[in-house]
Amino acid sequence: MKNKLFALFLILTALQTIVQGYSILPDTIHSKKHFVKTTKELTFAPNSVIRAFIIKNASITKNNITLEAYHTFKKPQNIKNPITSSDRLSIINILHSISSMQGIKYYSQTRKKLRILFNKSYVIDYPSLKQLNDPVIKHLQQTYTFYTLQEDKTFGKVTYRYTIYQIPEFILLKTENVNHIKYSMMPVVDKRKFKFFLFILDKGEDIALYCLYSIDVIGDKALPLQKVRDSLFNRSDAIVLWFYNRLYGK
Numbered sequence: 001m002k003n004k005l006f007a008l009f010l011i012l013t014a015l016q017t018i019v020q021g022y023s024i025l026p027d028t029i030h031s032k033k034h035f036v037k038t039t040k041e042l043t044f045a046p047n048s049v050i051r052a053f054i055i056k057n058a059s060i061t062k063n064n065i066t067l068e069a070y071h072t073f074k075k076p077q078n079i080k081n082p083i084t085s086s087d088r089l090s091i092i093n094i095l096h097s098i099s100s101m102q103g104i105k106y107y108s109q110t111r112k113k114l115r116i117l118f119n120k121s122y123v124i125d126y127p128s129l130k131q132l133n134d135p136v137i138k139h140l141q142q143t144y145t146f147y148t149l150q151e152d153k154t155f156g157k158v159t160y161r162y163t164i165y166q167i168p169e170f171i172l173l174k175t176e177n178v179n180h181i182k183y184s185m186m187p188v189v190d191k192r193k194f195k196f197f198l199f200i201l202d203k204g205e206d207i208a209l210y211c212l213y214s215i216d217v218i219g220d221k222a223l224p225l226q227k228v229r230d231s232l233f234n235r236s237d238a239i240v241l242w243f244y245n246r247l248y249g250k
Contacts, residue, residue, distance in 0.1 A: 022107050024114070025071070025237050029244060033069040033233050036060060044070040046210055049169055050199055057174070058195060058214035065217065067232045071209040071240055076248045083202040088166060089140055091200060094246045095164050095173050096135045098123050098148050106238040117238050120151040126159070126178070142166055147178065155181050161192075173198040188218055198239065209243070211236045 025031060036042055039060050045051035045068075060066045079087050102121040105114040123132045126147035135146065144164040151157045159178040164171065175196045181189035193216035201208040213232045 022234075023237060024105065024107055024234070025241055025244075029071050029073045029240070031069060031071045031237075033067070036066040036068055042068065044068045044210060046070070046199070046201055046208060047169070050210060053172075054197065054212060058197070058212065059193075059216055060214065065213065065215040065232070067213045067236070069211045069233060069236055069240075071211070072203065072206045073244060075205060075207055078249075079207070079247070081202075081205055085140060088171065089137065091171055091247070092137050092140070092144065092164060092166060094243060095162075095171075096123075096137055096144070096146070097246065098150075098162075099134050100246065101150070101239075101242055104238050104242045106234050115153070117235065118150050118152055120149065120157070122149060123147070124149045124159070126161075129159070140166060148175075158194075169201075171200040173200075189215060190218060193217075196236070196239075198243070200243075207247070209240055211240065 023031070032044065034041075034044070037060075039055050042051055042054060042060075045054060054060075058066065075081065078090075099122050101118050104117050106117045107113070108115040123134055124130060124147050125132055129149060131149075135144075137144070142165065144162075144166075146162050148160045148162055149157055150160060158181055160175045161178050163174045165174070173196075176192045177189065177194040178191060180187040180191060181194055195214040197210075197212045197214075199208075199210040201210070213236065215232075
């Protein structure tokens, strides 16, 4: 029991890095966010299909940390209305450009400044972990799967499984950890229990992004989730800003 409580304390300490009310996102991105305790509180899900997918693929319980955010922004001029197959292919390639996530930043609550989120970020061959170049996708298909290694200063090196779904209703990026996530050498999140979902939707003149984190922490006690929430939202914001900048060619 002591080890479980210590693991909970470690992950809480590790996640206390983001300031509430501060956003790295530009004013051109309109956002709303909240913390979810039950499936009934999934109020930002854009439609019933996405909501059903989340309920099926994410564990939403009182001991789980579930956070959702909804962002909208104007389409760049190179993206058509409605989105074309060529536009979809461009988005799919952005989601495969994992090396470009190296060096993206978030706001640190502890240090009151921007810090690098991923020190390393690249596609790998699994299970050898050999570094690979970012895939270049030339044809649309319904599903893409690949593995990445991403290193941050909090949890060290983590291997993730990336799955991209490309269907008429939306494009979805789903990530989940392959190995245990550790802090100070202690496992704090089990395999496949740290999940992130990024849904990309065509909304006429706008692009909508629906983001959701679902995390099962090792142990049977609830965390003071208020302090965890802002950390995960700003981690999400860093990824949203990365996608936005890539879409706009920045």
